[in-house]
Structure formats: structure tokens, C-alpha cells
Amino acid sequence: MNAAEGIHAPRAGRNGSEAGEGKPPCGRTRDDCADDYGQHEGSIEATGGKVSATLRFDNIGKVFPGVRALDGISFDVHAGQVHGLMGENGAGKSTLLKILGGEYQPDSGRVLIDGNEVHFANAGASIAAGIAVIHQELQYVPDLTVSENLLLGRLPSTIGFVKKADAKRYVRERLKAMGVDLDPNAKLRKLSIAQRQMVEICKALMRNARVIALDEPTSSLSHRETEVLFKLVRDLRADNRALIYISHRMDEIYQLCDACTIFRDGRKVASHPTLEGVSRDTIVSEMVGREISDIYGYRPRELGEVRFSAKNIEGHPLAEPASFDVRRGEIVGFFGLVGAGRSELMHLVYGDDPKKGGELVLDGKPIKVKSAGEAIRQGIVLCPEDRKEEGIVAIASVAENINISCRRHYLKAGIFLDRKKEAETADRFIKLLKIKTPSRRQKIRFLSGGNQQKTILSRWLAEPDLKVVILDEPTRGIDVGAKHEIYNVIYQLAERGCAIVMISSELPEVLGVSDRIVVMRQGRISGELPRGAATEQSVLSLALPKSSSTAQAA
Structure with a gap:
């Protein structure tokens, strides 16, 4: 059975109609499935309902054998805010996102959303709570198509089947709405790394997530694809989402982020509620604990034959x-x-x-x-x-x-x-x-x-x-x-x-x-x-x- 053909829908639409133009591929109306599919659309313009959230990390600690990955991490991410997270590789940024995404559980501390403590036993629990985490290491099924990857695990599944043509039509509409140029029929194995990265980003954005975390999302993207992503991030911020944005590219942090927190060796070393007046040299020295006057450090040498x-x-x-x-x-x-x-x-x-x-x-x-x-x-x-x-x-x-x-x-x-x-x-x-x-x-x-x-x-x-x-x-x-x-x-x-x-x-x-x-x-x-x-x-x-x-x- 083809993966897209084998996606189950939870129940027949109340009007008994087939999925058509503008409808989710399960055939139900948006009103039918707003609760268990997060408005299906996942588009910024048509999300509806309450999506705002304030996310708080309170004294988060995580220890792996021989390594204290996180030590007393505390900061807030507000609705309608893009919060930058910076630090050297191994500083603990991705570990924190894996806790938010339910892949790891903290050894100490709490995660709160709108003041309520939450516990995510697995990734499914995090998704159900309205969390979308886009990891740096891509997570996809290489032998499935773009459409199949985007819908994998996204639709409710109890009875009935989703028709393949309807699923592709739905995905094509959503990609067009997001300004993303991808062939829904293309297998992920045949795509470039940049295109696979866009699939991962779209996968998260097709949910009605209240909190969205992006880990190095532009690391493989072209300039045009990066501009598409930046527009999506700005639209999500305008739609009152809470966003965490990890990047090593200073230009991106200054273009997109309202606030920024700096990690070093598993600890929070600085938090800037605004980036106005904060120099790049300040952030770099906070990240590495030392000044780097010339990052490239070019060393002239004698060239041979x-x-x-x-x-x-x-x-x-x-x-x-x-x-x-x-x-x-x-x-x-x-x-x-x-x-x-x-x-x-x-x-x-x-x-x-x-x-x-x-x-x-x-x-x-x-x-x-x-x-x-x-x-x-x-x-x-x-x-x-x-x-x-x-x-x-x-x-x-x-x-x-x-x-x-x-x-x-x-x-x-x-x-x-x-x-x-x-x-x-x-x-x-x-x-x-x-x-x-x-x-x-x-x-x-x-x-x-x-x-x-x-x-x-x-x-x-x-x-x-x-x-x-x-x-x-x-x-x-x-x-x-x-x-x-x-x-x-x-x-x-x-x-x-x-x-x-x-x-x-x-x-x-x-x-x-x-x-x-x-x-x-x-x-x-x-x-x-x-x-x-x-x-x-x-x-x-x-x-x-x-x-x-x-x-x-x-």
C-alpha cells in the first residue's frame, strides 16, 4: 500500500462529502477537524482560535554520562516574539530543543506554557501540546515523496482512507500558500539537501503550532529559500506565535530576533531582552568566552608546484x-x-x-x-x-x-x-x-x-x-x-x-x-x-x- 493511500481519516465528514478543492485530504471540512488536526490548514492566515503562548524554561538541567549538557537554564519566550538562541556547538542549544520536543526529559527543572507545567513523555505528546521543533539533523523518509513525508503522521487515523490525489492536491495548495516551490511527487532521496530542509520546515508549519523552534533552519538553503523562510517566520510572529530561532549566522539573528539568550558549556551566560545597542562583538565574546578579532585568521604560506x-x-x-x-x-x-x-x-x-x-x-x-x-x-x-x-x-x-x-x-x-x-x-x-x-x-x-x-x-x-x-x-x-x-x-x-x-x-x-x-x-x-x-x-x-x-x- 502506498503511504499516502494508507493514511487513515478519523471519521466521515458530517456532510458526507468527498475531499475536494480547498478541503483537507481526509474529506472533512475544517470545522469538522479543527480540534484534532489543528485547523488542517496550518497557514498563517487561516489558523483561527487561540494560538498565543508564553513558554518558560525554569532551571532546566540535563546530565548525560560524563557530561552536564544543561545546568540551570531559565528564560522566557513570549507570544509574538522571535527569541534567538546562540552558543558554540555543544553549548546545549539542541539538547534544550529535544527536551521541548519530547525526545529527552529534563533531570531537573520545569517547562511551562501559559504558566502551566507540562511534561512531554515523547515527541507525540509535544506535538499534541502545539509544539513544533525543526531539528538541524533532518528527519525524513527518503523513499517517500514530498507529499507523503508532509502528511506522515499528520492526519487523524481511525477509519477510512485518504485518497492519494486529494492528498497531493492538499499538499500542493499548502506549499503554494507558503510560497515554497517543491514537487509533491518527488521522492526525498532525489532532492538536494536544501530542498529536504524546506520539506522539514513545511512539515512543522503545516501544523497549527503555538510554539515553534527552528534549529539552524537556513544552513542548507539558498538566498531565495532563506527569504521565503524569513517571511514565514515574520508572519508567524505577527500571528502571535512564540518562536525560538537557533542560528550561528549573526545577520539572521539581527534581522529576525526580538530577544536573544546566549549559552556556553550548558549554562546561560547572557540574556538580551532586545538586540538594540548590543554589538556583534559582545555576542561573540559571550558565546566563546574570549575575543576573536579575525575569525578567518588567514595564514600566508609559500605555495609549491x-x-x-x-x-x-x-x-x-x-x-x-x-x-x-x-x-x-x-x-x-x-x-x-x-x-x-x-x-x-x-x-x-x-x-x-x-x-x-x-x-x-x-x-x-x-x-x-x-x-x-x-x-x-x-x-x-x-x-x-x-x-x-x-x-x-x-x-x-x-x-x-x-x-x-x-x-x-x-x-x-x-x-x-x-x-x-x-x-x-x-x-x-x-x-x-x-x-x-x-x-x-x-x-x-x-x-x-x-x-x-x-x-x-x-x-x-x-x-x-x-x-x-x-x-x-x-x-x-x-x-x-x-x-x-x-x-x-x-x-x-x-x-x-x-x-x-x-x-x-x-x-x-x-x-x-x-x-x-x-x-x-x-x-x-x-x-x-x-x-x-x-x-x-x-x-x-x-x-x-x-x-x-x-x-x-x-
Whole structure:
């Protein structure tokens, strides 16, 4: 049975009519199901009823083995307010949202809504109370369609079936009302990360939630998609919802948030009832406990001869053959709009996707790379954009994730693994990169996104034969302090003589870290600029479609 066809409706409509244009897919009128479906619409204009809420966290504490994740957290979020939540990765922000969403229960303290204490034993209880939490790590069923993912668990289920066509029509109307351009029939597996993120956001907004929490919602979105989200957030605020907004992007906090609370090491270190008069430097120093004068900390270095060349690479979805070189110790930033083909080009180079033509040259010698395994054996590695799906081994420990690519160097007599050496390597990089973990044995899935990313980078720092490093959005969803540390890791790799390719959709990052910038546009390389000649205007002029004067960078 198809997932959409198998969604049950609670009872027949009072008028016995079929679902039609403008009706929910169960066939009932909005009045029939306002109570148990939260007005079905989920749109800002047609929610109706009381939705305002004041949310209070009162002395919340949460302890995991070896880690105090939250310690005495107290603050309020008012109806009609967007409350920013900032802090380094591992500061406890996402843990608090998981308590709000019913995934975790607090060890101490209380959560109150409109002055009434609430207890959420599971996510379903939180949803039933009018809470919507949009997590940074996406939660979707990859082999279901957009429509099926949006309706999964959203409709009451007792008797009857929802018709597939009606469900799709309903979803299409709701997406149009929210200004979101998604094909309801597309499977999530076929969508980009940015499109999957929009599905998650729409899923939450299609409920009549009183309290909405968003954890890094724009981390994968293009400029246009971000503007759509910002409009939705502002409309929700105008509709008297209470919103929590987590972001590491200062511009977003200042554009959207009315108030802001800062976490550090599981504690609240500051709360600003208004952001008027609060400087960015103040917030950064509150987050990290120190001043960071230059987040990029560019380190000039002597560049060697050409170490890696990709010549006339052909393959889907490139519009024409692509060529580029990277010298020893050089950091080449790749910039472009969403869909420009940067990641796709690198996956062709890395052997993840089949090339139709082209040649790779490493240290002056042609090489064959038809798979990721062959690339790694040649000393070429790729840190993927989607670390959850492609980067980490979620069931393995931090130590195992650090050592996974270089275990062959720890073999005794070619057979036995030197566990002591493996442990020493893990401990060394945990200390060097300041990975926040109770021990090297901790499962990596329990670490924050920034600490997972630092673990992945440690994996390649530990590899003695590394020659070429491809980094795809290495600081996506990472706080300002962790970004600074990751840039230092990138510089260390370059100083070892590695050839570095860094894909980033953050133009200031590309300008701040790169020795040279290659720009892609619509599946082709449109130009390149040395560090000294690169400005935001010059890079964007190469990135924007020639027919467009209004397009924006992702």
C-alpha cells in the first residue's frame, strides 16, 4: 500500500462529502477537524482560535554520562516574539530543543506554557501540546515523496482512507500558500539537501503550532529559500506565535530576533531582552568566552608546484568540460549559486559518480580514480556536505571515526591492530581540535554537529599519506568559535603541503580563507580570481547568470 493511500481519516465528514478543492485530504471540512488536526490548514492566515503562548524554561538541567549538557537554564519566550538562541556547538542549544520536543526529559527543572507545567513523555505528546521543533539533523523518509513525508503522521487515523490525489492536491495548495516551490511527487532521496530542509520546515508549519523552534533552519538553503523562510517566520510572529530561532549566522539573528539568550558549556551566560545597542562583538565574546578579532585568521604560506590537476572533466550535470589545478599548500575556494555544479564536479573527480571523460594528474603523473576507495588509496579525500549521511559512522565511537581511514598504519605484523596507538592518536586529536566529548569511546552520534565535523577533519589529519583534500561546506551549521578552529585545521593541512579544495556558499568565508577562488555558474567554470583581486562584487559578477541582475548567492 502506498503511504499516502494508507493514511487513515478519523471519521466521515458530517456532510458526507468527498475531499475536494480547498478541503483537507481526509474529506472533512475544517470545522469538522479543527480540534484534532489543528485547523488542517496550518497557514498563517487561516489558523483561527487561540494560538498565543508564553513558554518558560525554569532551571532546566540535563546530565548525560560524563557530561552536564544543561545546568540551570531559565528564560522566557513570549507570544509574538522571535527569541534567538546562540552558543558554540555543544553549548546545549539542541539538547534544550529535544527536551521541548519530547525526545529527552529534563533531570531537573520545569517547562511551562501559559504558566502551566507540562511534561512531554515523547515527541507525540509535544506535538499534541502545539509544539513544533525543526531539528538541524533532518528527519525524513527518503523513499517517500514530498507529499507523503508532509502528511506522515499528520492526519487523524481511525477509519477510512485518504485518497492519494486529494492528498497531493492538499499538499500542493499548502506549499503554494507558503510560497515554497517543491514537487509533491518527488521522492526525498532525489532532492538536494536544501530542498529536504524546506520539506522539514513545511512539515512543522503545516501544523497549527503555538510554539515553534527552528534549529539552524537556513544552513542548507539558498538566498531565495532563506527569504521565503524569513517571511514565514515574520508572519508567524505577527500571528502571535512564540518562536525560538537557533542560528550561528549573526545577520539572521539581527534581522529576525526580538530577544536573544546566549549559552556556553550548558549554562546561560547572557540574556538580551532586545538586540538594540548590543554589538556583534559582545555576542561573540559571550558565546566563546574570549575575543576573536579575525575569525578567518588567514595564514600566508609559500605555495609549491602544481600538485593536482583535473583536466576536461565531463559528466552529469556539467554543461561543458571543467578543468582546474591546485598547487602544494594552496587553498582553492569554489564558489557559486545553489545548482552551479560545484559539489557535482568534485564527486566526479572523487569517483563517487561516473565520469564521461577527462584526466586526473597527481604530482605530475596521470592517475585513474573510478571509486572513492581508489581516491583514498591515491591520497585524495573528500569531506562531504552531508556529514550525517556520508561523513560519520553514527554507530561508531569518536576514536573509531578518527582512525577509520588510517587503521592500516596501526597493524602489527600486518594482522593485529595496535589498540594503544589507535587510542593515543584519538586522544591527541581530541585535544588538538578541542573536540567536546566525555571520552574517545563516546558514540559520535551524541556529539554536536561542530564536534562531529572536527572529528571528520581529525580523520584526515591523522592520515600520513594525505595529498589532496576536498572540503564540501566544511563549516555548515558550525558556530563561530568552531569555525575558527576548523580554519586552523585547514591551514595546518595546507602547511603540510596538501592541495586543498574548499566548496563554500558563504562568500565571506571563501574570500577570507582562500588563496585563489574558482567560480562556477550553471554547470561550468565561469572564471577564477587570485586572493588579492577577489571582492564580493567581482566574485558575484562571475557567479550570477548573465540574464539575471537580481539573483543572489546561496
